[in-house]
Amino acid sequence: MAELAVSDADDRRVLALSGRLDAGTIRDLWQRATHAVREAAAKRIVVDARAVDYCDGAGIALLVDLLRQRPRGEVAIENLQPRFDALLRQFDPERLAQDLDPEPRRRSSIEEIGAIAAGIARDSREQIAFVGEATLALAQVVRHPSSVRWKDVWRICERVGADAVPIVALISFLVGVILAFQSAIPMKRFGAEIFVADLIGLAMLRELAPLMTAILLAGRSGAAFAAEIGTMKVNEEVNALTTMGLDPVRFLVTTRILAALLMTPLLTLLADLVSLLGGALTMQSFSIPFVTFRHEVESIVDFSDFMAGFVKSFVFAVVIAGVGCLRGLQTAAGASAVGDSATRAVVSGIILLVVVDGIFAVVYFFLDI
Numbered sequence: 001m002a003e004l005a006v007s008d009a010d011d012r013r014v015l016a017l018s019g020r021l022d023a024g025t026i027r028d029l030w031q032r033a034t035h036a037v038r039e040a041a042a043k044r045i046v047v048d049a050r051a052v053d054y055c056d057g058a059g060i061a062l063l064v065d066l067l068r069q070r071p072r073g074e075v076a077i078e079n080l081q082p083r084f085d086a087l088l089r090q091f092d093p094e095r096l097a098q099d100l101d102p103e104p105r106r107r108s109s110i111e112e113i114g115a116i117a118a119g120i121a122r123d124s125r126e127q128i129a130f131v132g133e134a135t136l137a138l139a140q141v142v143r144h145p146s147s148v149r150w151k152d153v154w155r156i157c158e159r160v161g162a163d164a165v166p167i168v169a170l171i172s173f174l175v176g177v178i179l180a181f182q183s184a185i186p187m188k189r190f191g192a193e194i195f196v197a198d199l200i201g202l203a204m205l206r207e208l209a210p211l212m213t214a215i216l217l218a219g220r221s222g223a224a225f226a227a228e229i230g231t232m233k234v235n236e237e238v239n240a241l242t243t244m245g246l247d248p249v250r251f252l253v254t255t256r257i258l259a260a261l262l263m264t265p266l267l268t269l270l271a272d273l274v275s276l277l278g279g280a281l282t283m284q285s286f287s288i289p290f291v292t293f294r295h296e297v298e299s300i301v302d303f304s305d306f307m308a309g310f311v312k313s314f315v316f317a318v319v320i321a322g323v324g325c326l327r328g329l330q331t332a333a334g335a336s337a338v339g340d341s342a343t344r345a346v347v348s349g350i351i352l353l354v355v356v357d358g359i360f361a362v363v364y365f366f367l368d369i
């Protein structure tokens with residue numbers, strides 16, 4: 001049990017504590033002691049702990065709270081046993097009275113805009129430096145192919161290409177089916193179902209197949225690249241490569257860019273074929289035979305249309321692998337850093353893919369392709 005006796009003498013109030021000060025005994029005692037301190041506003045407070053025979057962390061918290069009630073010197077703890085006094089001295093009541101974890105100052109709109117602009121400028125500078133380093137590394141690969149770790153390239157090709165075949169084929173097939181079905185319904189009113197083949201052939205080969213494949217790879221492989229290199233960065237493995245005299249860009253980035261350059265065009269070809277197959281199967285339900293669908297596609301789609309989409313896939317591959325590796329190398333410390341890098345790789349990769357596709361559209365327009 002813990003007891004509290006309050007007495008007044010001249011210009012001071014004495015709070016005599018006795019018994020055990022632990023979590024089970026101080027609840028009511030704490031309220032009474034605090035109330036007694038606040039009542040004696042004009043008197044000095046003396047806490048007499050002579051009769052305290054046990055005091056744990058809860059009891060020390062009570063004493064610290066009593067010290068915090070008044071400015072330094074107006075509350076004194078006397079006659080506390082040395083072993084308990086050593087615990088009490090570990091705490092500074094004045095420091096505990098302050099907010100030890102204050103909320104950061106809210107910045108003004110001008111400061112926020114400046115911070116965002118500075119972040120964009122810093123990120124742009126890092127991207128330009130990375131593009132230069134990656135270009136030099138790829139030039140070194142062209143001059144000395146034997147310097148490439150081809151086993152790593154084939155392993156990454158399997159993950160980027162072969163493992164992505166099911167999802168690319170499924171999405172391409174469904175897009176072909178949906179595009180054909182949604183186009184054929186309004187065209188059927190005019191008896192123009194056959195022109196659905198023209199729409200699917202041009203749309204898929206020139207635009208949708210390469211862009212859709214690239215977006216799938218950005219969400220799948222780009223995030224994987226960022227997570228892998230980000231984990232290596234957090235575990236100090238990238239710094240270890242630098243310490244051993246190995247360039248992380250040549251060692252980690254070039255293999256992934258090469259794998260993406262090899263696999264993305266092949267997956268684009270697969271998306272072209274599977275999407276046309278989905279459109280052809282859908283048109284069977286509108287009494288358009290497969291042979292008729294094929295002849296119509298051949299009559300409207302020429303080699304330039306095919307190459308217009310196929311060339312994009314190489315550029316898309318560099319964007320996907322480059323952005324994923326860059327975000328991985330930019331990974332900061334912390335538990336959530338790798339996840340943040342993967343998220344940034346996917347978001348920035350998709351944005352850049354759309355921007356690059358728009359640039360291709362403008363270039364093809366002026367070149368009349």
